Amino acid sequence: xxxxxxxxxxxxxxxxxxxxxxxxxxxxxxxxxxxxxxxxxxxxxxxxxxxxxxxxxxxxxxxxxxxxxxxxxxxxxxxxxxxxxxxxxxxxxxxxxxxxxxxxxxxxxxxxxxxxxxxxxxxxxxxxxxxxxxxxxxxxxxxxxxxxxxxxxxxxxxxxxxxxxxxxxxxxxxxxxxxxxxxxxxxxxxxxxxxxxxxxxxxxxxxxxxxxxxxxxxxxxxxxxxxxxxx
Numbered sequence: 261x262x263x264x265x266x267x268x269x270x271x272x273x274x275x276x277x278x279x280x281x282x283x284x285x286x287x288x289x290x291x292x293x294x295x296x297x298x299x300x301x302x303x304x305x306x307x308x309x310x311x312x313x314x315x316x317x318x319x320x321x322x323x324x325x326x327x328x329x330x331x332x333x334x335x336x337x338x339x340x341x342x343x344x345x346x347x348x349x350x351x352x353x354x355x356x357x358x359x360x361x362x363x364x365x366x367x368x369x370x371x372x373x374x375x376x377x378x379x380x381x382x383x384x385x386x387x388x389x390x391x392x393x394x395x396x397x398x399x400x401x402x403x404x405x406x407x408x409x410x411x412x413x414x415x416x417x418x419x420x421x422x423x424x425x426x427x428x429x430x431x432x433x434x435x436x437x438x439x440x441x442x443x444x445x446x447x448x449x450x451x452x453x454x455x456x457x458x459x460x461x462x463x464x465x466x467x468x469x470x471x472x473x474x475x476x477x478x479x480x481x482x483x484x485x486x487x488x489x490x491x
Contacts, residue, residue, distance in 0.1 A: 266457050272448045279444025280465070286361050286430040286440065291423050293366030298373030299408070305378055316374070323371030328364075329432050335364045336436045357438035361430070369426055376418050380411030417481040424473050428466065441465065 269276075304316035323331070339360065340352035347353065355363075384407050392402040412419070434443035442462055449458035 264457055265454065266461070268448075268452055268454050268457060269461055272445075272458070275444050275448060276441065276461075276465075279439050279441040282358065282438065283427070283430050283440040283442075286365055286433065287423065287427045289362045290365030290369045290426050290430070293362075294369030294373040294426075295377070295419070297366065297370035299377050301370060301374035302378035302381055303403070305374065306381060320371045320374050323368055324375075328368055328429055329435060331368050332360070332364045332432060332436060335367070336360045339363065357433065357436045360436055361433040361438050361440075365426065365430065369422070372422055373419065376415050376422060377411065379418075380415035381407060383414045384410045413484070417477050417484065420473070420477045420480070424470055424477070427473070428470060431466075 301316045301320060304312040305320070307313050307316075336355075336357075339355045343349075343353040343355065344351050388406055388410065389402065392406045397406065430440060431442040433440050434446060437443070439447070445458040445462040449455040452458075
């Protein structure tokens with residue numbers, strides 16, 4: 261431990277910040293895309309249409325049963341062939357590590373967000389649907405203006421907790437050579453032969469950001485619980 265040299269972090273800081281920016285991008289895209297498609301899956305699972313319900317259930321079950329790294333490899337290797345087939349190119353069309361990461365996390369997180377949103381939708385009382393119908397709102401307006409705001413509010417802490425997990429899981433993209441925070445640290449560590457220093461630094465960054473976010477989620481959860489308890 262006496263031979264550790266953390267001064268290399270000064271020169272590595274710009275490269276690490278660039279990697280952190282990609283990590284945050286993946287987290288944001290995965291969150292927004294996951295919420296959007298997850299909400300559609302949640303509605304489909306609650307639908308009385310058996311075809312929609314079954315297809316959504318199968319998708320959610322399959323995605324939640326697979327390791328994220330396997331889905332990452334599937335998209336990385338299969339997406340170029342599918343894109344080439346769709347465009348009739350007759351050969352794989354490169355997608356790139358960054359786009360692979362964005363697609364993978366949207367597809368993967370949608371399954372997890374779908375279950376959270378579905379729980380939120382089921383937490384809204386039936387009377388809210390009846391009230392919206394009495395006001396003459398369409399089904400789309402009922403969901404957009406009445407049901408979804410309440411459902412999201414009810415499960416917001418869980419959604420944000422899943423987002424923290426998404427932030428941590430984004431480190432897996434280094435296996436497809438994407439230069440996220442961990443990927444940037446690994447490249448610098450191998451170049452300068454300073455693995456311990458770089459991995460300690462990256463571990464601290466992940467810890468500080470995740471711990472801070474978890475405290476904010478806990479504070480938000482307390483505020484929401486207080487709001488429900490007020491007369």
